[in-house]
Amino acid sequence: MNGVKRSPAALIIGLILLIYALILKRQDAAVTPGLLIDLATYLKTTKTVSTQVGVGLWAGIIVTFFGLWNLAVPAMKSKFDKLVRGPMAGIGTIILLSFLTRYYLEPIFKIWGKNAEKTLGFDFAAMFGLNYILLGIVIGIIWVNTIGVPGWMQAGVKTARLSMKMGVITLGAMYSLTELRYMGSLSIIMVAVFVMGTVIFVLWLGQIMKTPKPLTGVLSAGLGVCGVSAAVAASPVVKARGIDMAYSIGMLLLVGVVGLFTFPTIGRLVGMNELQFGAWAGTGILNSAQVAAAALIFDPKTIETLKVAEIFNITRILFLPFIVILLAVWFARGEEEAEVGKVSIRKVLIDKFPLFVLGFILMFAFSTTGVFTPRNYELHGKHFYNFKPDEKKELRTRDLKKIQAFIESGQVTNPEVKSALEKLVADRQITSTAQTDLVLKASDFTEDKDLKKIFKDADKKVQATPKTVKTMREYMMWFFAFGLIGLGMQITWQTIRQAGGKAAVIGVIAGVTKAVLSFFVCWLLIKGTI
Amino acid sequence: MAEEKATAAEQKEMEERALSVFASERREDLTALIIAFTLAILVIITLK
Numbered sequence: 001m002n003g004v005k006r007s008p009a010a011l012i013i014g015l016i017l018l019i020y021a022l023i024l025k026r027q028d029a030a031v032t033p034g035l036l037i038d039l040a041t042y043l044k045t046t047k048t049v050s051t052q053v054g055v056g057l058w059a060g061i062i063v064t065f066f067g068l069w070n071l072a073v074p075a076m077k078s079k080f081d082k083l084v085r086g087p088m089a090g091i092g093t094i095i096l097l098s099f100l101t102r103y104y105l106e107p108i109f110k111i112w113g114k115n116a117e118k119t120l121g122f123d124f125a126a127m128f129g130l131n132y133i134l135l136g137i138v139i140g141i142i143w144v145n146t147i148g149v150p151g152w153m154q155a156g157v158k159t160a161r162l163s164m165k166m167g168v169i170t171l172g173a174m175y176s177l178t179e180l181r182y183m184g185s186l187s188i189i190m191v192a193v194f195v196m197g198t199v200i201f202v203l204w205l206g207q208i209m210k211t212p213k214p215l216t217g218v219l220s221a222g223l224g225v226c227g228v229s230a231a232v233a234a235s236p237v238v239k240a241r242g243i244d245m246a247y248s249i250g251m252l253l254l255v256g257v258v259g260l261f262t263f264p265t266i267g268r269l270v271g272m273n274e275l276q277f278g279a280w281a282g283t284g285i286l287n288s289a290q291v292a293a294a295a296l297i298f299d300p301k302t303i304e305t306l307k308v309a310e311i312f313n314i315t316r317i318l319f320l321p322f323i324v325i326l327l328a329v330w331f332a333r334g335e336e337e338a339e340v341g342k343v344s345i346r347k348v349l350i351d352k353f354p355l356f357v358l359g360f361i362l363m364f365a366f367s368t369t370g371v372f373t374p375r376n377y378e379l380h381g382k383h384f385y386n387f388k389p390d391e392k393k394e395l396r397t398r399d400l401k402k403i404q405a406f407i408e409s410g411q412v413t414n415p416e417v418k419s420a421l422e423k424l425v426a427d428r429q430i431t432s433t434a435q436t437d438l439v440l441k442a443s444d445f446t447e448d449k450d451l452k453k454i455f456k457d458a459d460k461k462v463q464a465t466p467k468t469v470k471t472m473r474e475y476m477m478w479f480f481a482f483g484l485i486g487l488g489m490q491i492t493w494q495t496i497r498q499a500g501g502k503a504a505v506i507g508v509i510a511g512v513t514k515a516v517l518s519f520f521v522c523w524l525l526i527k528g529t530i
Numbered sequence: 531m532a533e534e535k536a537t538a539a540e541q542k543e544m545e546e547r548a549l550s551v552f553a554s555e556r557r558e559d560l561t562a563l564i565i566a567f568t569l570a571i572l573v574i575i576t577l578k
């Protein structure tokens with residue numbers, strides 16, 4: 001903490017944040033149009049400007065205040081100094097870097113990826129999942145290995161783990177039991193077998209290969225559930241260090257990219273249908289972004305494969321809370337064993353169970369009760385709906401006429417679907433979740449692409465994410481972005497070299513096993529429809 | 531043997547402290563819990 005003595009760092013960082021937010025605010029209000037707003041327009045981030053201004057102003061004011069305090073009273077003696085005043089310069093710097101990755105680097109890579117698609121034949125940004133999460137870690141790694149972490153920043157970097165834990169607790173608010181019930185039974189059974197199977201297999205491999213427990217834990221979540229995001233969510237539970245994260249993420253991306261290229265080729269070679277391939281991709285490919293990409297590579301003309309793949313992908317993501325709990329018990333049990341030689345699950349749960357995981361469970365329970373869902377909103381499947389009559393939700397007259405003609409043509413043989421469509425024509429918008437499902441089902445009775453699009457639009461028009469959920473999601477993203485940059489800053493080349501290549505061996509063995517087994521299950525056992 | 535154990539425990543504790551500003555993991559968890567739930571309650575009160 002000596003480094004913060006009489007350091008102007010916090011003041012400078014705070015002022016940069018304040019000035020950035022104020023300039024952006026002026027330009028957004030069109031008082032003085034300029035570079036930042038032009039850039040936001042080019043990067044398609046104009047929707048985020050109000051968040052940027054809000055976060056920038058608040059963070060700027062707080063960091064500047066502590067910066068002035070640090071200059072006036074440089075001695076850091078109390079607990080408050082150690083926990084709040086000391087880390088402030090580092091916290092401000094990481095917030096600045098989060099701005100850079102979320103609002104500049106990610107959109108830039110998105111644009112580059114799309115532009116390169118014409119020449120490369122694929123979107124490299126989408127394929128490698130170059131989002132702010134990954135870029136944040138990379139920025140952290142580059143920073144620590146080039147500039148290094150100066151004394152005034154060190155305490156701030158050490159708040160990264162706290163931020164990650166806050167992210168995991170907030171993640172609990174994004175789940176609901178309603179979503180679990182909505183998923184098809186086949187996807188739940190298949191995914192449960194593969195998720196649990198992979199997690200247990202990796203934990204066993206880790207034991208045989210004697211890899212450190214934090215690394216094994218993070219690998220098992222990443223390989224078993226949904227890649228990088230699962231590894232990130234599980235990292236605080238198993239006390240993963242920066243180096244464990246670096247190895248796991250590197251390996252998960254590598255195995256994921258190999259899968260992305262090989263899955264569609266194999267699927268085509270053996271003649272899989274959309275259902276079989278979607279199920280295989282959603283189970284066997286590690287990262288969510290790569291699941292969607294592989295499904296689109298396999299079947300670029302329609303989105304049938306993508307739809308199936310996403311059902312499986314979402315189902316496995318929903319297993320994350322249970323895997324986090326399982327890993328927490330597994331990790332705490334191991335620690336207990338090392339200490340006293342005998343294990344009591346009850347003692348583990350009471351004494352060793354991480355409090356923040358309880359927070360996650362509590363938040364998940366809250367979310368299930370609908371505490372985050374305002375009146376008029378309903379959670380159905382993975383979407384929120386608001387059926388309150390509104391002109392904006394109504395279909396155009398010509399679309400309604402097209403639906404009327406479709407009803408009269410007699411192509412709809414299902415009476416429930418038919419009456420749902422008749423109600424849609426009468427009300428001009430969908431009015432219930434049951435009707436939503438039936439209207440979407442109407443697509444099965446026609447080959448007309450325009451009509452299919454109208455049904456989808458009718459559903460989309462009544463979808464609305466409540467502000468509460470949007471805000472919680474935004475907080476969660478900030479916590480993870482902050483935490484991962486800080487984690488990246490704990491990864492030096494020296495530590496990577498020291499760690500060895502066991503993560504890669506486990507990753508390849510588990511990744512290939514999962515891919516091969518899920519291939520045979522999907523190819524041989526899945527017939528017809530779900 | 532006992533010395534080895536003590537050194538390992540010491541090293542573990544140092545490693546843990548090196549990654550966190552908190553004196554113990556439980557305090558870090560409790561802080562995370564309090565901040566996250568305070569935010570959630572604020573969000574519900576102000577936006578629901």
